[in-house]
Amino acid sequence: MPHPPVRHATRTGAPTRTGTGLVIGAGLLLAILSIRLFAPAEFGAALDDRTRDFVTLSISVVIESLPFVFLGILLSILVQLWLPEGLLLRRLPKSAPLRRMVLSLLGVLLPVCECGNVPLARGLIMRGLSPAESMTFLLAAPILNPVTIITTYQAFGWDDGILVSRILGGFVIANLIGWLFSRHPAQSELLTPRFQAACERDHAHPSTASRFTQSVQMFARESGAMLPALFVGSAVAGLIQVAVSRDLLTTLGSDPIWSVLALMVLAFVIAICSNVDAFFVLAFGSTFLPGAIVAFLVFGPMIDVKMLALMRTTFTTRTLVIVTAVVGLSSAALGLAVNYAV
Amino acid sequence: MRFSRLLSRWQGVVLSLLGIVATLWLAASDQLGLYIHPRYYGFTVIMAVLAAVLCLAAFAFVPGSTDEDDEHEGHATPAPRGRRWAMLGGAAIIIGSAIALLALPPAALSSATVEQRELNSGSAAVDAPDLVGADTAAFTVRDWASLLAQNPSPDDVAGTPVDVVGFVTADPAGSADVFYIARFVVTCCAVDAQPVGVPVHFPGWQEQFQTDDWVEASGAFIRNPDATGATPLTLLPETIEPVEQPAEPYVY
Numbered sequence: 001m002p003h004p005p006v007r008h009a010t011r012t013g014a015p016t017r018t019g020t021g022l023v024i025g026a027g028l029l030l031a032i033l034s035i036r037l038f039a040p041a042e043f044g045a046a047l048d049d050r051t052r053d054f055v056t057l058s059i060s061v062v063i064e065s066l067p068f069v070f071l072g073i074l075l076s077i078l079v080q081l082w083l084p085e086g087l088l089l090r091r092l093p094k095s096a097p098l099r100r101m102v103l104s105l106l107g108v109l110l111p112v113c114e115c116g117n118v119p120l121a122r123g124l125i126m127r128g129l130s131p132a133e134s135m136t137f138l139l140a141a142p143i144l145n146p147v148t149i150i151t152t153y154q155a156f157g158w159d160d161g162i163l164v165s166r167i168l169g170g171f172v173i174a175n176l177i178g179w180l181f182s183r184h185p186a187q188s189e190l191l192t193p194r195f196q197a198a199c200e201r202d203h204a205h206p207s208t209a210s211r212f213t214q215s216v217q218m219f220a221r222e223s224g225a226m227l228p229a230l231f232v233g234s235a236v237a238g239l240i241q242v243a244v245s246r247d248l249l250t251t252l253g254s255d256p257i258w259s260v261l262a263l264m265v266l267a268f269v270i271a272i273c274s275n276v277d278a279f280f281v282l283a284f285g286s287t288f289l290p291g292a293i294v295a296f297l298v299f300g301p302m303i304d305v306k307m308l309a310l311m312r313t314t315f316t317t318r319t320l321v322i323v324t325a326v327v328g329l330s331s332a333a334l335g336l337a338v339n340y341a342v
Numbered sequence: 343m344r345f346s347r348l349l350s351r352w353q354g355v356v357l358s359l360l361g362i363v364a365t366l367w368l369a370a371s372d373q374l375g376l377y378i379h380p381r382y383y384g385f386t387v388i389m390a391v392l393a394a395v396l397c398l399a400a401f402a403f404v405p406g407s408t409d410e411d412d413e414h415e416g417h418a419t420p421a422p423r424g425r426r427w428a429m430l431g432g433a434a435i436i437i438g439s440a441i442a443l444l445a446l447p448p449a450a451l452s453s454a455t456v457e458q459r460e461l462n463s464g465s466a467a468v469d470a471p472d473l474v475g476a477d478t479a480a481f482t483v484r485d486w487a488s489l490l491a492q493n494p495s496p497d498d499v500a501g502t503p504v505d506v507v508g509f510v511t512a513d514p515a516g517s518a519d520v521f522y523i524a525r526f527v528v529t530c531c532a533v534d535a536q537p538v539g540v541p542v543h544f545p546g547w548q549e550q551f552q553t554d555d556w557v558e559a560s561g562a563f564i565r566n567p568d569a570t571g572a573t574p575l576t577l578l579p580e581t582i583e584p585v586e587q588p589a590e591p592y593v594y
Contacts, residue, residue: 018402018403019402021401021402021403021404022398022401022402024401025397025398025400025401025402026398026401028356028359028401029359029363029394029397029398032359032360032363032440032444033363033367035440035444035445036363036364036367036444036445039444039445039446039447041447043445043446043447044446044447044449047446048454049452049453049454049554050454052446052449052452052454053451053452053454053455055442055446055449056376056377056448056449056450056451056532057451057455057532057533058442059364059377059442059443059448059532060376060377060378060531060532060533061531061533062361062439062443063361063364063365063368063374063377063378063386063531064377064378064382064386064530064531064533066361066365066386066389066390067365067382067385067386067388067389067390068389070358070389070390070392070393071389074392212403213403213404216396216399216400216402216403216404217400217403217404219354219355219396219397219399219400220351220352220354220355220400220404221354222354223354223355223357223358223393224350224351224352224353224354224355225354226354227353227354227357227358227361228353228354228357228431228432228435231357231435231438231439232435235438235442237533238533241455241458241533242454242455242458245458250460250463270533270534271533272529272530272531272533272534273530276379276529276530277530279529279530280529280530280534283527283536287463
């Protein structure tokens with residue numbers, strides 16, 4: 001959704017204006033709170049069960065993801081404004097493949113869930129990371145981070161090579177995508193015009209406002225980019241949940257090929273957080289072949305409805321179609337390989 | 343300042359506030375459990391408070407916040423088509439989110455989702471508790487459902503006393519004499535909820551209970567009187583009492 005770019009204003013508010021701003025903010029907060037407090041309870045009775053469940057499912061995605069998105073925005077602000085220039089990026093190896101490999105392990109230091117990684121990746125691009133490199137980080141970090149690895153181990157142990165396939169698969173696919181896009185001659189064409197404009201403005205007119213004011217401005221800007229995408233993505237995820245029958249997916253479980261595809265579709269629509277998806281899919285362990293579980297655990301953290309909505313704030317549709325296709329095919333190939341090898 | 347400008351500058355902060363107020367109100371009224379796993383309560387509340395501080399700071403320090411507000415919606419200057427759509431979309435997201443997050447009363451998932459996601463389909467894989475030497479009084483619907491999913495010998499289980507709380511849902515196999523006392527198992531948030539349930543033998547239950555009523559049933563397992571029924575065991579209730587929906591309606 002193209003919005004006019006937000007102007008990078010440089011004047012800071014005088015004390016009186018700061019006070020007025022606070023009063024307006026507090027007033028809005030009270031207005032929002034009063035909707036909650038005074039909305040009549042009968043308001044919900046008009047909805048049928050299915051619609052109400054759609055709302056409940058969508059809200060649960062929002063309530064679950066929102067803190068991670070806030071954390072991602074805070075980390076992005078930290079990396080862009082508060083860490084010494086180049087602390088992270090200058091120490092990366094010079095060779096491009098090595099750089100991407102190191103970046104794909106960055107999730108070990110920053111164990112944010114996948115939705116928090118999007119604002120962080122945007123911040124890293126602003127700081128000079130190429131789009132291809134940021135993509136490698138974005139795809140690898142949700143899988144190659146300590147929380148995900150521990151929960152996957154708790155759920156599956158070393159059974160059927162699920163843990164090893166997940167870790168190696170995530171690493172290889174993320175680096176494959178990074179390599180693929182690094183060959184694109186004009187890196188900036190991978191980005192949406194709106195985000196490109198934001199990057200250029202940032203370089204052309206460095207803000208003279210205090211670091212604190214800049215942080216607050218950045219919060220307003222990044223939440224403006226992320227939250228509409230998150231809210232729309234959550235609604236779509238909720239809608240698919242009530243529309244797609246789960247029976248159909250589970251009846252496909254014992255076929256080596258269909259089981260892989262069925263769990264990949266499930267991973268795409270359920271949009272569950274990578275830190276705990278292993279526990280979720282454990283319940284399907286008896287009905288589905290191990291390769292299908294691996295495909296779920298590799299594909300889901302990289303691509304799902306909610307992630308595509310969030311990534312669309314930064315990357316063009318064309319880029320995302322290619323990423324989805326390559327990640328999908330690689331995950332399916334990995335799943336099939338596990339199914340036929342185990 | 344035009345409304346579209348105002349919207350694009352403040353949309354994120356307003357949506358943040360909607361999410362923050364919804365989250366903190368749910369936490370204060372003990373209803374976060376309708377949406378997310380308890381392990382996230384602390385993190386969710388802390389991030390909401392931090393973001394609330396940043397939102398208020400944005401009102402105080404993002405320049406131009408004050409003089410824009412008075413002119414709000416005043417000038418309906420024709421905008422280019424794309425911008426107008428973006429503006430309408432942005433406003434729709436804000437209104438839709440406010441209705442869903444704040445105006446509608448919070449609700450747990452209902453039997454509509456049980457029908458949509460097969461009852462007891464995934465529970466067999468989850469570790470079933472051991473019946474021998476276990477404190478069966480503490481068993482939840484989930485424990486019993488996973489135990490039954492292991493297809494135990496009916497002789498081992500018949501006669502075991504059972505006391506469970508859950509909501510009423512019809513037998514997916516269509517038997518009129520049986521209903522299920524069901525709960526949702528949640529790993530992360532309500533999106534991944536999987537329904538589990540214990541079959542209850544109770545001819546004529548439709549006259550006493552409605553789907554989605556919360557009940558507490560106690561009794562014992564018996565061999566299913568309907569030999570052709572979908573499950574070899576059912577619960578024969580001694581008492582079934584209506585109860586309030588628990589603050590944490592899901593099991594973990």
